[in-house]
Amino acid sequence: MPVNRKIPLALLAAAALSTSLLTVPSYAGTARPSSAAAAGDEAAATLQTPASHDLSAVNPTAESNPGGTDGNGTCFPGCRGTDQLIAYTPEFGSPTTGTNEYGQEVVVEDGRIVTIGGSNRTIPPGGLVLSGHGKAAKWLAAHSSIGAQVSIADGRLTITVDAEAYVVRAELLREDALARRTRAADSCTVFPEADVAEALAESARTITEARDALEDGREADAIALATTAATTATGAADRTRESRPVEGRGVWVRPKETTPEAIRATMDRVEHAGFNVVFLETLWQGYTIFPSDAAKAAGVEAQRPNMRGFDPLKVWIEEAHRRGIELHGWVHTFFVGSEGAADDSTGGQAGPGPILEAHPEWAAVERSDVGKQGPQPSTMEPGYYWVDPAMPEVRDYIRSVFREMITDYDLDGLHLDYIRYPVSLPYASSFSYSDYSRRAFREEHGVDPYTLKETDPLWKVFNSWREENITSFVKSVREMQRELKPEIALSGAVFADPVDGLNKKFQNWADWIDKDYLDLLTGMSFGSSPDSVGEDTEVMRERVGNAYLYTATYGPINGSPSDVMGDQLQAVKDADSDGTALFAYNQLTDAQVEALHLGAYRTKAFAPHADPAKAAEAALGPVVSRLESASGSCVSGADAKQASIRLKTAKKLLGKAGDHGLNAARRQVAAVAANAAAWDGAQDGFTSSVTRDLRMVGRWLEQAED
Missing domain, CATH: 3.20.20.80 (Glycosidases)
Incomplete structure (x- = not known):
């Protein structure tokens, strides 16, 4: 009987969760199935095909894995060599794998994949990190999916996707979306909050239905429901992202x-x-x-x-x-x-x-x-x-x-x-x-x-x-x-x-x-x-x-x-x-x-x-709107008001012909950027993104003057 897994929130907040490397077909360039049930049927057909690959080494050293060295006995990053597939456990003796960017990694906890992507991953207590380079990285990317079972026997890695994997994946994606919504709201990022809340509620309901189907032994139904829940949760997470109108x-x-x-x-x-x-x-x-x-x-x-x-x-x-x-x-x-x-x-x-x-x-x-x-x-x-x-x-x-x-x-x-x-x-x-x-x-x-x-x-x-x-x-x-x-x-x-x-x-x-x-x-x-x-x-x-x-x-x-x-x-x-x-x-x-x-x-x-001048003018409006909506939460009302006045003035100055308007606007923008560094009590993420955008506008104004 499937086990109801409780996912640690700290892990979820840090996880880079898969939304495209699924056992469910990606349908890139082809027609999608007509329903979630159809997607579930297609996915169910793949459940009995585990993927296996030989490991090059476990917890490699220069002595145990000469293929991970430069020929002079010095390890490449992580002692991972060309086309190698490596497993790192806490016995590796380092908190992270130490690998470079040219590969693919997945994190495994409780025998299931919880994170896909990245490099130099932290090795979890009681878990492991799988890391591939070259051909092995491509294999790992092609066969890894969140929630999949991982086993190692006699130096051979096997990844198995069962019905439980689909439900676990949906749960992880929803928790990730919740964490992303919290971070976005805390920094007063502009995003469609009502749409996100609706998607999160819908995904929760569907996950419950998927769990019930799994408990009843209705695997195809569980997969279909979990697939729908995962898609809905992923959409919620995507909608929390910053989207700049000028870039x-x-x-x-x-x-x-x-x-x-x-x-x-x-x-x-x-x-x-x-x-x-x-x-x-x-x-x-x-x-x-x-x-x-x-x-x-x-x-x-x-x-x-x-x-x-x-x-x-x-x-x-x-x-x-x-x-x-x-x-x-x-x-x-x-x-x-x-x-x-x-x-x-x-x-x-x-x-x-x-x-x-x-x-x-x-x-x-x-x-x-x-x-x-x-x-x-x-x-x-x-x-x-x-x-x-x-x-x-x-x-x-x-x-x-x-x-x-x-x-x-x-x-x-x-x-x-x-x-x-x-x-x-x-x-x-x-x-x-x-x-x-x-x-x-x-x-x-x-x-x-x-x-x-x-x-x-x-x-x-x-x-x-x-x-x-x-x-x-x-x-x-x-x-x-x-x-x-x-x-x-x-x-x-x-x-x-x-x-x-x-x-x-x-x-x-x-x-x-x-x-x-x-x-x-x-x-x-x-x-x-x-x-x-x-x-x-x-x-x-x-x-x-x-x-x-x-x-x-x-x-x-x-x-x-x-x-x-x-x-x-x-x-x-x-x-x-x-x-x-x-x-x-x-x-x-x-x-x-x-x-x-x-x-x-x-x-x-x-x-x-x-058109850098047009770009600068177009970018200032959203910055002002964000300042005004964040007033009293991510930034003090007084600081938000002062900054908004200066930026509105800059926007008006950009409507004037000639370098005088550009220069005057740039001075106003620079003044806000300088003042932002001294905002007392402002949320760090909010301050960082606002000053980033003001530096960007300043660059464009200088380009417009040239």
Whole structure:
């Protein structure tokens, strides 16, 4: 007989609870079952299929798990190695697993999964943490669900989903929603409180019915009811999230649609989720999605094969603009082919790609490939083919395609990706040693770079030479964009750590920001925990100053639960981003879409880079409303009144033409931000979010003055 479990509230408050990694099908891109009963029937059919995987180690050490070391006997974080699945118990001797961000973890209490996602998890007394890297992380993500049973025997892990798991999961989700409502209310966050209360009451009733069905042995009914209760509780939790009316909300889309009708359906889903910027992959693996005269003139295949017969880019732009969404052309700059291209159902061919097929002499050459015939893929980025950023012919061709896109299409921006060299560490895997690059560097510095060692004085010169090849190309694109379409945005997808990007790939994005070569930065934060993406955002914000920053998080492609994805978005906001971006649409589940629609993106938002003065004016109204509603609870009446007067004045000043109004408004906003630090007795979370928003408005006002 199932046991009625009492869930510790402290555990629930800290838990990152799954809303998408369910044994119930995710239905991404497919029709949902017509009823909760149908969902229960489908789920019940999976109850007899436990999933098993060998453990690489339990409580690993350098001695017991050499696969978790660097070869010199030093443990990787958590002593977890490539593709390993590790179990950590309290006997590990550390309160946490110590793992890095590149994996997946679940927490197990009383033999059932209670938390999914994140890294460096706290090991519970009497419980354990399962942690996977690489292939093991994918397995763990695919087979874990809240409430599932976990057993370990003879070094083998088994995860079993029984009927009880569905009810436990619903209970956990409801407790999480209650905790989130309390936190939101305590900080005077604006959210639809009546809707949340109604959903919580409904989920409680349905959970009771599910428990009764389970006690009576009606497993299919229990699963159906618990599934409904979980969905209702999840919706309640989502609705407690902050939703800002002014922020960037980007998403990367790889187009697989081959008809206007399919494009419209995708854009409906994008709109429903609440995005306001689409980065549409327009040039990738060497192909354009549109019929390209520039490609044809260079002898390159003129359009992705499965998209011939119409111009998808025009349709994408029309459908985006019809919905008030910006459409930016996302381009792979120097990465032009992939061994796996034939497997992605987008009509491309595996291998070097059409550019290098037409011009094999343009290939970037890795040190270890010098002397080989024909283009070779990267060692450190396996299967990826690149063109040489130093070659004038390469640079001219890529710019010609960009020019065509900017001139012939009503794009809102051009988004540069792979704007770098291939990963060039270690030494044997460095780029680029094409005949052209070797000759050009020798003509400038008198030495063939192929003869240089890392200890040679000219090695740093060679690094700077490669860095300048990338920076000068970005500069040339900026000059072209400003000449042709100064009103559109030029943006870049860059590595969050500026030092790592520079040392390994010669990508000096910090310099690009200083020199105003980019309007917008989407720094890529690959971590799986909210803390990690928040920390990456803080690093980038410190470096970019007032530049627009939309931190890219990877919840969809990492398979993160919807609530973890939402917590990442909140962490990015709290770390002073101007917006967020998700990678990528093609992995976005229906559960994640609904979480965005009900939660972080429920309020229609204006992207600040489009018009910073308008953005500042639009953002001030909600701050004033929040101050006034919080008066006497999260902030004293006197402080709220004084701040509201100043911010209302600032809003009026923004209606005046010229820099005088902007300057005066900025002074008023700055005064409120300074005073907020001295608010006596104000709730910490409230003060923090208000001052964060005022810093954001101040940045936009400075942008408007430039």
